[in-house]
Amino acid sequence: MEKALVLMGCAIGAGLALIAGIGPGIGEGYAVGKACEAIGRQPEAKGDVTSTMLIGCAIAETTGIYGFVTGLLLIFVAPGILTGLL
Amino acid sequence: MEVSITGARIYFEIPILGGIPITETIVNSWLVMLAIIGLCLFLTHDLKVRNVSKRQVVAEMFVTTAQNFVNTNMGEKFAHYGPFVAALFASSLLSNLLSLIGMFPPTSDLSTTLAWAVLVFVLITATKIRTSGVLGYMKGFTQPIFVLTPFNILSELATPISMAFRHFGNIVSGGVISALVYAALASLSSLVLGLLPGVLGDILSHIPIFQVGIPAVLSVYFDLFSGFMQAFIFCMLTTLYIGNAAEE
Numbered sequence: 001m002e003k004a005l006v007l008m009g010c011a012i013g014a015g016l017a018l019i020a021g022i023g024p025g026i027g028e029g030y031a032v033g034k035a036c037e038a039i040g041r042q043p044e045a046k047g048d049v050t051s052t053m054l055i056g057c058a059i060a061e062t063t064g065i066y067g068f069v070t071g072l073l074l075i076f077v078a079p080g081i082l083t084g085l086l
Numbered sequence: 087m088e089v090s091i092t093g094a095r096i097y098f099e100i101p102i103l104g105g106i107p108i109t110e111t112i113v114n115s116w117l118v119m120l121a122i123i124g125l126c127l128f129l130t131h132d133l134k135v136r137n138v139s140k141r142q143v144v145a146e147m148f149v150t151t152a153q154n155f156v157n158t159n160m161g162e163k164f165a166h167y168g169p170f171v172a173a174l175f176a177s178s179l180l181s182n183l184l185s186l187i188g189m190f191p192p193t194s195d196l197s198t199t200l201a202w203a204v205l206v207f208v209l210i211t212a213t214k215i216r217t218s219g220v221l222g223y224m225k226g227f228t229q230p231i232f233v234l235t236p237f238n239i240l241s242e243l244a245t246p247i248s249m250a251f252r253h254f255g256n257i258v259s260g261g262v263i264s265a266l267v268y269a270a271l272a273s274l275s276s277l278v279l280g281l282l283p284g285v286l287g288d289i290l291s292h293i294p295i296f297q298v299g300i301p302a303v304l305s306v307y308f309d310l311f312s313g314f315m316q317a318f319i320f321c322m323l324t325t326l327y328i329g330n331a332a333e334e
Contacts, residue, residue, distance in 0.1 A: 002233075010117050011226055054315065054318075054319075055319060055322055058252070058315060058316075058319040059252075059319075060250070061252070062248055065251060065252055065255030065256065065259070066251060066255075066259075068259055069254070069255050069258075070254050072258065072262075076091075076093075
């Protein structure tokens with residue numbers, strides 16, 4: 001019974017952790033939109049704008065990746081440790 | 087339906103110091119290192135000043151690109167970091183691309199990326215100490231006011247952790263999503279082909295026909311694009327952090 005509760009908690013937590021993906025999604029979309037505007041205004045700066053945008057996107061993605069790693073830990077690592085404690 | 091998502095398998099253990107496990111990560115990263123050494127030897131043997139071969143042109147292009155990358159991001163006085171950044175990029179890129187041929191990419195093990203990030207962190211700290219001295223480095227933690235010291239230490243430690251987790255998370259997420267898509271396509275094809283009447287449906291429903299071709303589209307993004315981007319970003323952040331450390 002306790003095991004089932006622990007597994008349920010881990011699964012729900014993993015699902016909740018992936019909500020963190022919303023933030024980077026919105027942020028990256030905004031960044032890419034602005035980059036498109038910038039390229040439209042100054043097509044000659046396309047290379048610089050694109051590389052800066054990709055770096056910024058990768059850094060903005062970090063929070064989403066944290067959420068994903070938390071989800072992975074909750075699914076693959078936490079149940080073993082927590083049920084071992086019981 | 088069988089979904090298997092595993093970490094690095096342990097092949098065997100060396101029975102010294104309480105057992106050192108030899109995992110897939112170690113074997114594959116040695117393979118990557120051997121591949122890079124082989125590539126370097128192949129590209130750089132028999133170099134000439136005149137009548138250069140195509141191979142030498144490619145080698146020169148690699149070296150010039152790496153050196154330009156370091157020079158534009160860190161400035162001329164850090165030109166000696168060129169080989170280090172190039173080596174980091176090559177090992178990261180080849181490790182990520184291993185997943186294309188179905189092998190376990192070493193970068194989807196946190197140990198690999200954390201080791202690289204700690205290496206970069208040591209370089210950043212060494213550069214800071216060299217620029218402003220040990221006392222100046224210590225004093226930097228109390229800027230702008232003394233109360234912020236714990237936060238400064240935290241943000242210092244966050245650098246290697248975020249670099250390691252970014253690289254690790256991107257590669258692992260690609261692997262997990264590919265595994266899920268493969269499993270989904272297998273069950274979808276057995277469901278759809280099972281609708282065919284008679285013996286034909288029985289036979290075809292055991293062959294996951296939908297797995298052919300469709301995952302290749304995902305592979306182009308997750309293995310090629312994401313692998314290249316993460317290697318590039320890791321090197322970009324390395325150069326930027328070390329360059330910034332010298333300016334303070």
